[in-house]
Amino acid sequence: MIAISCLRGSMLRLGTRSIHHSILSRERGGASTDYRMTKIRLAFLSLLAIPAGLIAAPAANWLSRVAPSSIGGHVLGNPAASTKLVEYVSYTCSHCAHFVREASEPLRARYVKGGKVSVEVRNAVRDKYDLAAALLARCGGPGRFFGNHEALFANQDAWMEKLIAYDKDATKPAEEKAALRDIGQKTGLYALMAKRGFKPAQLDACINDPASMKQILAMTDEAWNKLRIGGTPAFTLNGTLVQGSDWTRLQAALP
Missing domain, CATH: 1.20.5 (Single alpha-helices involved in coiled-coils or other helix-helix interfaces)
Structure with missing residues (x-):
C-alpha cells in the first residue's frame, strides 16, 4: 500500500x-x-x-551413452550406429592392456563420438584372476563400467605383480566366492577399486553377484566355444570376426 x-x-x-x-x-x-x-x-x-x-542442430556426443547389451556386455555410443564393434577382452591379458592404451582415445574421438560406431566390451575369461577382475569391473553399474575397465588395464602391471606372488601361496580358500574375494583383497584389486570410491562391502557384493557371474560366463562361452576366438583381444564388426588382434588391423577394418 x-x-x-x-x-x-x-x-x-x-x-x-x-x-x-x-x-x-x-x-x-x-x-x-x-x-x-x-x-x-x-x-x-x-x-x-x-x-x-535447414537449421543445423548441435551434433550429438555419444561418449556419455553407456547401456548393457542382452548378453551382459557394455555398449558405448549410439545404439543405432551402422557399425557395431564388439571387443572380447581378458583382464590378465597384456595384449588387451596394450590395445586399450593405444586404441581407446582414437576409437572414441574418430568413430564413437559422432555416432557412426558403437563399441561393446565383452568378457573372454581365461582364469580365476581374470574372473575376479571382470566381476569388479561391473561395480557401480553401466555408468561406472568403462572407468573401471580402463583403470584395471592401466594398473595391470602393478596388480599382476602381486598376483604372481599370490599364486605361489598354497593357502587359499576352497569355496569359489571366498576364493575370488581373497584374490581381490590380496592382489591389489580391492585397493585399486577403493581409489575409485568403492567400499569393501560394495566390492564383496560385486564378487558375490550371481547375475554378473552368469553374464560373464555366458560371454566367455560365446567367445571361446561359439566364435572360437584364437586369443584376446578379439573383435567382431557387425557380427563378423575380424582377422587380427591389434589396433592397426582393426582400424583398417573400420568404415
Whole structure:
C-alpha cells in the first residue's frame, strides 16, 4: 500500500500541462523505439520462415551413452550406429592392456563420438584372476563400467605383480566366492577399486553377484566355444570376426 500511495501522490501533483508534456515526450521518443522493435520482429519472423531442416542442430556426443547389451556386455555410443564393434577382452591379458592404451582415445574421438560406431566390451575369461577382475569391473553399474575397465588395464602391471606372488601361496580358500574375494583383497584389486570410491562391502557384493557371474560366463562361452576366438583381444564388426588382434588391423577394418 505504501508503494501504491507514493506513486498515486506523485501523479496527482502533476498539473495538466505537465502530464501532457510527459505524454508527448514519450510519444516523440517512442517513434525510434517502435522502428527498432519492428526490425526485431521482422528478423524474428524471417527466422521462423526458415525450414526446420535447414537449421543445423548441435551434433550429438555419444561418449556419455553407456547401456548393457542382452548378453551382459557394455555398449558405448549410439545404439543405432551402422557399425557395431564388439571387443572380447581378458583382464590378465597384456595384449588387451596394450590395445586399450593405444586404441581407446582414437576409437572414441574418430568413430564413437559422432555416432557412426558403437563399441561393446565383452568378457573372454581365461582364469580365476581374470574372473575376479571382470566381476569388479561391473561395480557401480553401466555408468561406472568403462572407468573401471580402463583403470584395471592401466594398473595391470602393478596388480599382476602381486598376483604372481599370490599364486605361489598354497593357502587359499576352497569355496569359489571366498576364493575370488581373497584374490581381490590380496592382489591389489580391492585397493585399486577403493581409489575409485568403492567400499569393501560394495566390492564383496560385486564378487558375490550371481547375475554378473552368469553374464560373464555366458560371454566367455560365446567367445571361446561359439566364435572360437584364437586369443584376446578379439573383435567382431557387425557380427563378423575380424582377422587380427591389434589396433592397426582393426582400424583398417573400420568404415
